[in-house]
Amino acid sequence: xxxxxxxxxxxxxxxxxxxxxxxxxxxxxxxxxxxxxxxxxxxxxxxxxxxxxxxxxxxxxxxxxxxxxxxxxxxxxxxxxxxxxxxxxxxxxxxxxxxxxxxxxxxxxxxxxxxxxxxxxxxxxxxxxxxxxxxxxxxxxxxxxxxxxxxxxxxxxxxxxxxxxxxxxxxxxxxxxxxxxxxxxxxxxxxxxxxxxxxxxxxxxxxxxxxxxxxxxxxxxxxxxxxxxxxxxxxxxxxxxxxxxxxxxxxxxxxxxxxxxxxxxxxxxxxxxxxxxxxxxxxxxxxxxxxxxxxxxxxxxxxxxxxxxxxxxx
Numbered sequence: 001x002x003x004x005x006x007x008x009x010x011x012x013x014x015x016x017x018x019x020x021x022x023x024x025x026x027x028x029x030x031x032x033x034x035x036x037x038x039x040x041x042x043x044x045x046x047x048x049x050x051x052x053x054x055x056x057x058x059x060x061x062x063x064x065x066x067x068x069x070x071x072x073x074x075x076x077x078x079x080x081x082x083x084x085x086x087x088x089x090x091x092x093x094x095x096x097x098x099x100x101x102x103x104x105x106x107x108x109x110x111x112x113x114x115x116x117x118x119x120x121x122x123x124x125x126x127x128x129x130x131x132x133x134x135x136x137x138x139x140x141x142x143x144x145x146x147x148x149x150x151x152x153x154x155x156x157x158x159x160x161x162x163x164x165x166x167x168x169x170x171x172x173x174x175x176x177x178x179x180x181x182x183x184x185x186x187x188x189x190x191x192x193x194x195x196x197x198x199x200x201x202x203x204x205x206x207x208x209x210x211x212x213x214x215x216x217x218x219x220x221x222x223x224x225x226x227x228x229x230x231x232x233x234x235x236x237x238x239x240x241x242x243x244x245x246x247x248x249x250x251x252x253x254x255x256x257x258x259x260x261x262x263x264x265x266x267x268x269x270x271x272x273x274x275x276x277x278x279x280x281x282x283x284x285x286x287x288x289x290x291x292x293x294x295x296x297x298x299x300x301x302x303x304x305x306x307x308x309x310x311x312x313x314x
Contacts, residue, residue: 018222026286
């Protein structure tokens with residue numbers, strides 16, 4: 001089974017992309033998982049953490065970035081499934097099983113989206129535009145991932161901060177979401193806002209026969225050397241313990257480590273560039289904890305399904 005995990009937070013600057021890149025690398029390098037990292041942030045930080053600007057420019061000129069796939073998805077191009085594999089950048093940093101779907105500074109044309117949605121509504125004769133929009137939102141990213149999902153154990157979606165169309169569609173295409181955060185008040189607000197938005201998203205897309213199967217995998221913290229952050233650490237953690245169960249808070253904390261930032265200059269994740277540092281060791285532990293959480297949630301889900309089946313037989 002392929003697990004799709006959206007890395008998301010309403011607030012930026014929480015270490016989301018760095019965590020996404022290094023987690024993906026650890027899962028492929030140390031656990032032999034087939035991992036696809038998808039850069040859904042127009043800042044393309046994940047992409048430029050793994051390749052030079054010159055290499056990215058070449059891929060963009062060759063139309064091998066996510067922008068061109070999303071464009072075809074908007075147009076419901078029947079050739080999309082054949083085109084998706086060509087856009088994937090394989091063996092990232094020469095790690096077997098680690099692939100990247102490069103992002104772009106411009107992921108979609110808002111006018112084209114409006115035009116296609118209007119056309120679809122007219123063709124179907126649907127007065128309820130919300131229904132047309134919801135169907136489009138639900139399937140946009142899913143159309144890009146479905147053709148290649150079977151090739152991977154894990155697909156990690158590095159979402160943009162905030163709550164735009166691409167992020168919502170990514171969440172709807174995911175099995176789980178992981179919230180990177182910092183133990184500071186504004187980061188806590190970002191988590192609370194995200195949870196409210198997700199509750200509304202699930203309600204909006206719920207039907208009589210289908211619910212949105214999206215579960216919080218956990219909240220993972222990157223620490224900072226800032227004294228103000230340390231001052232608020234206890235207060236923020238107390239609030240999170242009140243709002244979430246212990247199982248939803250990753251025990252591993254990513255420490256402040258200058259080597260993590262330095263590694264970006266070499267276009268290589270710190271877990272490969274400098275594996276002996278405190279940051280690298282923490283990312284490796286976080287990857288192990290992520291797999292343990294996935295295993296536990298899978299067993300729990302299977303047990304629940306079995307109980308439902310037995311109840312139906314009774």
